[in-house]
Amino acid sequence: MIGTVTLNLALDVTYAVDELVVGGSHRVTEVRQRAGGKGVNVARVAATLGHPVLALGFVGGLTGELVAGELFDAGLTALLTPIAGETRRTVAVVNGSxxxxxIFNEPGPTVSDDEWRAFHDRMPWGRLEVLACSGSLPPGLPADAYAEIAVRARHHDVLSVVDAGGEALLAAARAGAVVRANAAELREALGEVDVPDGARHLVGLGATAAVIxxxxxxxxxxSNKGVWRADPVEQVAGNPTGAGDACTAVVAAAVARSAEPDWSEVLARAVAASAAAVLTPVAGDLDLAAYRRWQPQVAVREL
Amino acid sequence: MIGTVTLNLALDVTYAVDELVVGGSHRVTEVRQRAGGKGVNVARVAATLGHPVLALGFVGGLTGELVAGELFDAGLTALLTPIAGETRRTVAVVNGSxxxxxIFNEPGPTVSDDEWRAFHDRMPWGRLEVLACSGSLPPGLPADAYAEIAVRARHHDVLSVVDAGGEALLAAARAGAVVRANAAELREALGEVDVPDGARHLVGLGATAAVIxxxxxxxxxxSNKGVWRADPVEQVAGNPTGAGDACTAVVAAAVARSAEPDWSEVLARAVAASAAAVLTPVAGDLDLAAYRRWQPQVAVREL
Known part of the structure; x- marks a missing residue:
């Protein structure tokens, strides 16, 4: 089972309007809402790819109830730690034209030390094959929260995949996680660096593997076996939000099957999944037919 | 007791951002939320002026629970009819600069015939001195919903104050209500007309009085006793949203004391209250000291 960790869960509200005008008053023509946060996107994609998923995170207040209810409606099993604060919302106002x-992002609720301990205490280690951690941290948690999770996971022989940037990326690498970042986040952590060199550096710090x-x-x-580059598939137009999360889902699924997967194969699947995620308008969704069509076409070479 | 009718109750959410940019992603620096809808503003102002108030309306879903909770926290007694739909939200994004x-206004939930009947059935006529109706109608209700309430109220010897425009204004006048509108709403109902002539016309249709x-x-x-005009107080800068609701609250309070109040006196209080509402940043609030200071200064003359 793939455990997805979303420490800053949100209720993602989408408003459709004809045309957003600053200072104007707008009739919202359609309201959609669903559970959000990068970890939820990972969970949705992993479930779409056929993997059993357990969504982990914090929920509080009535907004937290809505998030829990929407995860349930989406068929995602969840183990949520209650907090005193109110789960945050994000509001996306989409122009009809x-x-x-x-986008408007509410600040997350503060998580207390006791709530953070309760999160660890209820972790069902025996049922987890891998833990995928992604997204921002709510106020109150240590900056190296993902590294802390990765260390605890290793004590239970569970590997972690951590999607992070900056210091959190370095801490997760040192904790032995599989780390996932984009080129900007990599450079935020390591300074101006070539992407393959940066990935190698993260493995040198202790990361089981780095996927950038x-x-x-x-x-x-x-990984300690080598470095690979995969070319993108054909030019894909669409919504890039969630493409990185689709990559994380594929990496987590691969690590769930084997702690030492064939990374060239994983890269091909990750590139196809990211592109198939761009095709769908909503982050967390994936065009499964496009994924299957593109996967054998991705060119991967060792560097 | 003043009953305030808000058929399209809302949870008013206010987001503070540094600067709203279309297409941008914004960190919300502060989130406030409270019960909203014009009738709630009327209830707040009436309560601030010292009158016992009963807030009436529909609530549904978790957002409805938040609205009910906020009315309770604000010290407003409420008698709310549950509906199957979810209470709407409004989101106001306020620039720090x-x-x-x-403003983003969600569409209201549809109110069924059974829910509309339940609203009437639980009306505590024996406890009401006046009913103040204001704000938009949710989908599902008849366009003359306020007139229907006013007719039912008269059967129980309760006078209604109806704040409406267009056809709803004319229907309320024909139902014998005290009608409240702004000049634009008056003209929407009657075409190009001088404001005093328009007010007279509404009384001719059957309105107990018209306040424009x-x-x-x-x-x-x-009223059938005459027509009066009140000059505004000194130029007031601030937030005009809620000024009309303050006027409605004063009119309702006057009618609660006497079915035939001295309208020149009521006008003076209404002008002072509207200006005192403009001084406060949030609709429904009122600067009580300014209200008391301005009231004796308002010039009213019979036309």
């Missing part, structure tokens, strides 16, 4: 989204998405240049993976 | 608000706010030109009241 051009589909452009304007490099935008239009494809993806790079490094 | 200039205080400008951009005329922006910077003050207010006009008409």
């Amino acid at each position: 051009d589909g452009d989204a304007t 998405t490099d935008g239009a240049r494809g993806m790079v993976a490094a | 200039d205080g400008d608000a951009t 706010t005329d922006g910077a030109r003050g207010m006009v009241a008409a």
Whole structure:
């Protein structure tokens, strides 16, 4: 079972309006809401790819109830730790004219030390094959919260996949996790660096593997067995939000099957899944037919 | 007791952002939420002026629970009819730079015939001195819903104050209510017309009285005893949202004391209350000291 960790769960609210005008008053023509946070996108994609998933995170207040209810409605098993604070919302206002989204992110609720301990205490280690951690941290948690999870996971022989940037990325690498980042996050952590060199550096710090998405240049993976680059599939137009999460889901699924997967194969699947996620308008969704069509076409070479 | 009717109750959410940019992603620096809808503003102002108030309306879902909870926290007694739909939200995004608000109004939940009947059935007529109806109608209700309430109220010897525009204004006048509108709403109902003539016309249709706010030109009241105009107080800068609701609250309070109040006196209080509402940043609030200071200064003359 793939455990997906979303420490800053949200209720993602989408408003459709004809045309957003600053200072104007708008009739919302359609309201959609669903559970959000990068970890939820990972859970949705992993479930779409046929893997048993357990969504982990914090929920509080009536908004937390809505998030829990929506995860249930989406068929995602969840083990949620209650908190005193109110789960945050995000509001995306989408223009009818051009589909452009304007986003408002509420600050997350503060998580107390006791709530953080309760989160660890209820972790069902025996049922987990891998833990995928992604997304922002709510106030109150240590900056190296993902590294802490990765260390605890190793004590229970569970490998972690951590999607993070900056210091959190370095801490997760040192904790032995499989780390996932985009090129900007990699450079935020390591300074100006070539993507393959940066990936190698993360493995040198202790990461089991590093998978770096490099935008239009494809993806790079490094482990102690080597470094690989995968070219992107054909030019794909759509919504890039959630493409990185689709990559994380594929990496987590691969690690669930084997602690030492064939990274060139994983890269091919990750590139196909990311592109198939771009095709769908909503983050967390994946065009399964496109994924299956593209996967054998991805060119991967060792560097 | 003043019953305030808000058929399209809302949870008013206010987001503070540094600067709203269309297509941008924004960190919300502060989230406030409270019960909203014009009738709630009327209830808040009436309570601030010291009158016992009963807030009436529909609530549904978790958002409805938040609205009910906030009314309770605000010290407003409420008698709310449960509905199957989810209570709507409004989101106001306020710029830190200039205080400008951009508003998003969710559509209201549909109210069924059974729910509309349940609303009437639980009306505590024996405890009401006046009923103040204001704000938009949710889908599912007849366009003359306020007139229907006013007719039922008269059967129980309760007078209604109806704040409405267009056809709903004319229907309320024919139902014998005290009608409240602004000059634009009056003209929407009657076509191009002088405000005093329009007010007289509404009384001719059957309205007990008509009170029309005329922006910077003050207010006009008409009854079968005459027509009066009140000049505005000194130029007031602030938030005009809720000024009309403060006027409705004063009119309702006057009618609660006497079915035939001295309309020149009521006009003076209404002008002072509207200006005192403009001084406060949030609709439904009122600067009580300014209200008391301005009230004796308002000039009212019979036309």
